[in-house]
Amino acid sequence: MKNQGATATPAAVPFWNDPKKRSLFYQFATLFLVGLLGYYLFTNTVTNLQRQNIASGFSFLQKESAFEIGESPIRYSAADSYGRALLVGALNTLKVAFVGIIITIILGTILGVARLSSNWLVARLAAVYIEVMQDIPILLHLFFWYALFYESLPSPRQAICPGAGIYLCNRGVAFTIPEAHPAHTYMLLAFIAACIMVYVLRRWAGKRQALTGRYFPVFRVSVPLLLGLPTLVWLFFGAPTALNAPKLVGFNFVGGLTVSPEFIALLLGLVLYTAAFVAEVVRAGIQSVSKGQTEAALSLGLRPVLVLNLVILPQALRVIIPPLTSQMLNLTKNSSLAVAIGFPDFVSVANTTMNQTGQAVEGVALIMAVYLIFSLSTSAFMNWYNKRVALVER
Amino acid sequence: METTIKTLNPESVRPPVASVGILGWMRKNLFNSVFNSILTILTVYLLWKIVPPFIQWAFLESSWHTTSEQCRAGDGACWSIITRNIRFILFGFFPYDQHSRPLVAMLILFTLLGFSRNRKHWKKHLGYAWIAGLFAMGLLMKGGVFGLTSVESTQWGGLPLTLLLAVFGLTAAYPLGVVLALGRQSKMPIVKVLCVLYIELIRGVPLISLLFMSSVIFPLFLPEGITINKILRAQVAIILFTAAYIAEVVRGGLQAITRGQYEAAESLGLNYFLTMRLIILPQALKIVIPPSVSILISAFKDTSLVVIIALYDVLKTTQSALSNPLWMGYSKEAYLFLAILYFLGCFSMSNYSRKLEKELSAGG
Numbered sequence: 001m002k003n004q005g006a007t008a009t010p011a012a013v014p015f016w017n018d019p020k021k022r023s024l025f026y027q028f029a030t031l032f033l034v035g036l037l038g039y040y041l042f043t044n045t046v047t048n049l050q051r052q053n054i055a056s057g058f059s060f061l062q063k064e065s066a067f068e069i070g071e072s073p074i075r076y077s078a079a080d081s082y083g084r085a086l087l088v089g090a091l092n093t094l095k096v097a098f099v100g101i102i103i104t105i106i107l108g109t110i111l112g113v114a115r116l117s118s119n120w121l122v123a124r125l126a127a128v129y130i131e132v133m134q135d136i137p138i139l140l141h142l143f144f145w146y147a148l149f150y151e152s153l154p155s156p157r158q159a160i161c162p163g164a165g166i167y168l169c170n171r172g173v174a175f176t177i178p179e180a181h182p183a184h185t186y187m188l189l190a191f192i193a194a195c196i197m198v199y200v201l202r203r204w205a206g207k208r209q210a211l212t213g214r215y216f217p218v219f220r221v222s223v224p225l226l227l228g229l230p231t232l233v234w235l236f237f238g239a240p241t242a243l244n245a246p247k248l249v250g251f252n253f254v255g256g257l258t259v260s261p262e263f264i265a266l267l268l269g270l271v272l273y274t275a276a277f278v279a280e281v282v283r284a285g286i287q288s289v290s291k292g293q294t295e296a297a298l299s300l301g302l303r304p305v306l307v308l309n310l311v312i313l314p315q316a317l318r319v320i321i322p323p324l325t326s327q328m329l330n331l332t333k334n335s336s337l338a339v340a341i342g343f344p345d346f347v348s349v350a351n352t353t354m355n356q357t358g359q360a361v362e363g364v365a366l367i368m369a370v371y372l373i374f375s376l377s378t379s380a381f382m383n384w385y386n387k388r389v390a391l392v393e394r
Numbered sequence: 395m396e397t398t399i400k401t402l403n404p405e406s407v408r409p410p411v412a413s414v415g416i417l418g419w420m421r422k423n424l425f426n427s428v429f430n431s432i433l434t435i436l437t438v439y440l441l442w443k444i445v446p447p448f449i450q451w452a453f454l455e456s457s458w459h460t461t462s463e464q465c466r467a468g469d470g471a472c473w474s475i476i477t478r479n480i481r482f483i484l485f486g487f488f489p490y491d492q493h494s495r496p497l498v499a500m501l502i503l504f505t506l507l508g509f510s511r512n513r514k515h516w517k518k519h520l521g522y523a524w525i526a527g528l529f530a531m532g533l534l535m536k537g538g539v540f541g542l543t544s545v546e547s548t549q550w551g552g553l554p555l556t557l558l559l560a561v562f563g564l565t566a567a568y569p570l571g572v573v574l575a576l577g578r579q580s581k582m583p584i585v586k587v588l589c590v591l592y593i594e595l596i597r598g599v600p601l602i603s604l605l606f607m608s609s610v611i612f613p614l615f616l617p618e619g620i621t622i623n624k625i626l627r628a629q630v631a632i633i634l635f636t637a638a639y640i641a642e643v644v645r646g647g648l649q650a651i652t653r654g655q656y657e658a659a660e661s662l663g664l665n666y667f668l669t670m671r672l673i674i675l676p677q678a679l680k681i682v683i684p685p686s687v688s689i690l691i692s693a694f695k696d697t698s699l700v701v702i703i704a705l706y707d708v709l710k711t712t713q714s715a716l717s718n719p720l721w722m723g724y725s726k727e728a729y730l731f732l733a734i735l736y737f738l739g740c741f742s743m744s745n746y747s748r749k750l751e752k753e754l755s756a757g758g
């Protein structure tokens with residue numbers, strides 16, 4: 001009733017009925033309440049910390065950590081600082097997330113395609129896999145694979161040897177790798193150089209085709225380039241072929257490359273679980289491209305490979321990428337469950353640090369900050385990529 | 395041409411044997427190309443290698459109700475770890491003679507869930523029934539009145555704890571999520587920024603960091619002398635976490651409501667709260683029921699994470715049963731049992747969500 005009167009004579013709007021002033025009031029009230037809550041929690045925390053004689057701040061990062069970490073991509077010992085221990089944890093998280101994401105995308109794509117296969121048996125099996133794996137908590141996955149590894153595999157002395165140079169036992173998997181040689185660094189550099197060359201070549205070929213219509217066989221040139229350049233470097237260094245095979249010394253394998261059961265269980269759990277979700281994403285993406293698109297492209301005379309590359313994939317990827325990004329982020333976040341099976345990822349190291357130093361607030365803040373950085377940078381990158389493949393409407 | 399068609403009586407002409415029946419089906423679905431034929435043969439071979447040994451292990455040579463010594467003597471699966479420890483796995487440290495109470499609480503929950511499946515029952519009474527049911531469940535667990543002995547929440551555990559954390563988590567997170575979604579859609583910049591910050595912050599971090607927060611930081615937040623128990627703190631963390639995801643789902647529903655609805659409400663003279671309560675939310679929330687069920691599924695699965703802060707949910711009770719030297723080494727069986735339990739729960743929910751989606755999209 002009041003409203004009606006107010007709108008009839010705009011000059012007489014009281015300030016509490018003016019939508020602009022009202023919205024300002026609501027906003028400041030919200031801000032005030034949130035601020036009050038924050039202040040209340042903050043003061044309580046500060047008094048509690050003082051009472052418990054815990055110094056706040058991040059100075060503990062420089063102190064000696066005095067705990068060992070099972071596996072580390074960089075050199076680390078108990079004499080190093082907490083800061084370095086946390087860095088090791090972060091690198092371990094990155095390692096498992098990176099490897100996990102790559103395998104997940106491959107397995108997920110295969111499953112997604114299998115789900116749509118015209119082969120009844122394959123499609124059914126893929127559907128069952130997707131449904132079952134999605135419905136089992138990731139933590140249970142981790143425990144299951146870890147237990148399977150730990151309980152079912154023999155001790156290193158009776159290690160199973162499924163192929164030449166590979167040993168399976170309950171202490172992990174030991175692989176034979178080439179003996180360390182300076183040539184390997186240069187081979188890696190050569191491979192990176194080849195990748196850059198292929199990229200430049202592709203852009204040049206694309207530009208030339210757009211301008212002149214002349215086609216350049218990029219694929220047939222880039223494969224020999226990618227394989228040939230590292231091989232040439234390898235030959236240049238005298239083709240080192242020495243192998244570093246794992247040998248049983250005492251109760252465990254020495255030499256070669258040993259992957260811990262924790263890492264394998266974590267990787268297996270994350271990959272098998274997330275691949276089921278990725279498969280659904282891929283299936284939805286493929287189904288979103290209508291059959292008419294394929295038929296139209298074929299009728300234009302494009303070869304099947306080109307139909308896939310130029311017509312189906314660009315459209316399917318547009319549908320696939322946003323949910324795929326969130327699955328990749330889920331995998332990264334779920335890798336934090338490593339703490340439950342004792343893989344030294346960031347959360348696990350931060351947990352040990354919290355227990356030893358009592359710096360709980362800082363520890364949790366660090367965990368959140370690190371995962372936020374991972375999440376935000378991944379989504380920033382995927383947004384950039386998504387923009388590139390997004391539909392350009394004219 | 396016409397004569398040939400006339401002479402062939404369509405009733406008497408049968409399709410070739412190889413294109414109908416089992417043979418035809420197999421040709422069409424399993425052997426329709428060289429690649430598919432190879433794939434089929436490979437798959438069948440793999441299944442042949444895996445399934446019979448598994449059946450032998452899980453059923454033929456397994457022991458179901460024996461002591462652990464008898465189990466160790468046999469080759470097959472030892473399901474006895476489940477049957478011998480079932481009450482501990484399901485109810486944790488709840489007083490042994492009081493186990494009927496959590497059982498009744500779970501039955502109430504299942505009855506309510508089963509009754510809510512039918513959309514015809516979605517009336518006000520059902521809401522009241524849920525509130526009464528949740529209250530009764532809490533009462534049954536806690537005790538202390540009506541002659542029920544009081545049970546400390548530190549003794550709660552097993553499946554009831556898992557279900558309580560999931561159901562109460564979702565129930566309490568829903569209103570918060572709706573408020574956050576409305577805030578994110580709001581035209582007020584400060585409110586919007588606060589909501590976006592909250593949602594993105596929570597969605598960017600793993601649940602486990604919030605659970606750590608609940609176990610080590612929440613006690614610091616409270617003034618001296620006040621403590622809240624561990625389960626409630628974990629529950630708060632789960633609520634805060636789930637609310638951010640619900641907010642995103644509800645936002646999807648809000649975005650699906652056309653501008654015309656807002657304008658119509660405005661032209662009727664409804665204010666913001668009435669517009670939302672009477673016009674927008676009833677429509678938006680109906681759209682987001684299926685995705686909300688998937689959030690319930692993830693909440694149900696995510697409750698297992700409380701293991702890490704040492705709450706005795708059904709996963710943790712199983713692990714403690716496994717840590718008994720008598721039953722050590724039967725993790726496979728125990729975890730498979732749990733996997734089946736979780737699968738049944740999640741599968742029935744996701745099946746229901748699919749059914750609902752079909753019904754709603756058919757214009758219900």
